[in-house]
Amino acid sequence: MAFLSSIKNTLFLIILLSACGISERKKSPEIANNKEEIRISEPRVIVASNRTESYLPILKDKKIGVVANQTSVIFKDTQSTIYTHLVDSLRSLKVDIRKVFAPEHGFRGKADAGEHVKDGIDTKTGLPIISLYGKNRKPSQEQLKGLDLVLFDIQDVGVRFYTYIATLQLVMEACAEQQIPVIVLDRPNPNGHYVDGPTMEEAHTGFLGMTPIPLVYGMTIGEYAEMINEEGWMQDKIKADLTVIPMEHYTHHTQYSLAIRPSPNLPNDKAINLYPSLGLFEGTNVNAGRGTEFQFQRYGASFLDSVNYEFSYTPRPNFGSKSPKQNGLTCFGKDLQHAPHMSEVSLKWIIDAYNNSADKSLFFNTSGFTRHAGTEKLQQQIEAGLTGEQIKASWEEDLLGFKAIRQKYLKYPD
Missing domain, CATH: 3.90.1150 (Aspartate Aminotransferase, domain 1)
Incomplete structure (x- = not known):
């Protein structure tokens, strides 16, 4: 039966990708180091967006908001850079997407770091784009009005001041306040193999760091979502109705080469x-x-x-x-x-x-x-002239405390 189930899932994915109209090879030569195909170590990682059988049933008959950028894609397979955007795929499957929320750098990932992203209309789909890096960084009650569920799918790089995790937290918080469920589609963390750096102090929290985590926290974005939800780190300790769709065949020591620039200034x-x-x-x-x-x-x-x-x-x-x-x-x-x-x-x-x-x-x-x-x-x-070793020694106590918390939320072998 397991073999038959595997065959069915494979056929389902082939049908899905055909329905999504994948007809051209999308290349990111900077990330792929000018090779025809990107290198992904064994075992082959299946990102959560590709595991459509795990989340399409949840989306059925619901009005959906999607938090996405250029990295929010479904791959044809785990060995190439052929892909289609998640929004295009879901629309082709008649998923009722009503709004797209765009983080820093915008929905198509072309804005400078720190540059305000404007609301607008996606020229390809006609969907309204709501900026989460402009006038407001947290979705308002009005912006969430009419949505039954919010789907979050953005590639992270595992560094605290990389702002997509702050966007994740504010989206979760806003949805919790309006009792709107959130689904996070998990993706690999290319810096997920270690934990290091100074820990964010409460006095300095902001959009470059909203929680007491080290500079490098060694978690996927899905694992981190569960941590902030369960540790009471959102405003008034509110909790979101959160579902994380996990990856397959991923470990924290998997060397994973990103097929798409996660932002304009991270080319490879x-x-x-x-x-x-x-x-x-x-x-x-x-x-x-x-x-x-x-x-x-x-x-x-x-x-x-x-x-x-x-x-x-x-x-x-x-x-x-x-x-x-x-x-x-x-x-x-x-x-x-x-x-x-x-x-x-x-x-x-x-x-x-x-x-x-x-x-x-x-x-x-x-x-x-x-x-x-x-x-x-x-x-x-x-x-003061301290050496790197002396400075790093001052981080140790905080890092040990964080690692104990982190361990509770790991979904993949460490």
């Missing part, structure tokens, strides 16, 4: 892997590759020591960065394209850059750095 696997460490430069006046084709794979600034650094580059406005830091200036720094695969938050690069600043008063944007780090201590420790 190397950038995603370095993002937890180089993302700390976002709270400084040092450029972390924005305005080049190597975002989060290099760093530099005009005020860094040109004698100490042999590598230099000049940021210019480009896709995803209309006005990069150090725009048009020669930046001295380091090229990290060939850095080893990271399994920790490294402080060596930001400490090195600070120590080699010609004018250290130019280095930190203090309020921005605190929001990214989640604490004032990290800037103070760097300025």
Whole structure:
């Protein structure tokens, strides 16, 4: 019977993808490293969006709102980059989608980081798009009116200041207030193989970190959704009617290559892997590759020591960065394209850059750095001359406490 059931599920998926009208190969050469097919380690991961048999029955005869961006797709199979957008797929199956909610970077993922996303109409489907990164970041009662259920499907990268998890929390909170169920379709976390970094302090919570979690929290977006729901971390400890559709064949040590840029300035696997460490430069006046084709794979600034650094580059406005830091200036720094695969938050690069600043008063944007780090201590420790090892030792107690909480919500082998 299990064999017959497997055959039926396979036939169902083939029929689904035919109905969705997949007829062209969608490529992301940056992510795929210019190969014909992306590399996905064995065993083959089946993302939750592909497990339609698990959630289509729940959507039947309901008015649906979808929180989505360019990563919200159903793949033809686990070995290629052929896909169709989740919204297009569900509409072809007569699912009654009424609204699309768009996070930072927009529904099609083209807006700059921090750029306000406007409400509008999706030209392909005619659906109204409601921005969750403009006038409001939490769906209003009026915006949720008439919906029976909200479906959330966005690719995360497992870093606290990556804003999609804040959008998730605010969506869950708004739906809980209006007693609207939420379904989260789970996806791999490319930085899900470790936990590290300073923990967000309550005094500094905001859209770059709303809960007391480390910089890198080692959870899928579905696991994290259950954590914030059950730990009482939403406003007034409200709880959402939450369903997480899990993946198949995923572990926290699965090396998973993303087929689509999760945001404009994370173009490939190397950038995603370095993002937890180089993302700390976002709270400084040092450029972390924005305005080049190597975002989060290099760093530099005009005020860094040109004698100490042999590598230099000049940021210019480009896709995803209309006005990069150090725009048009020669930046001295380091090229990290060939850095080893990271399994920790490294402080060596930001400490090195600070120590080699010609004018250290130019280095930190203090309020921005605190929001990214989640604490004032990290800037103070760097300025005081502590080593990376000394600073990381100060994180240990908080990390142990978080790992104990995290363990309760893991759905996949760790």
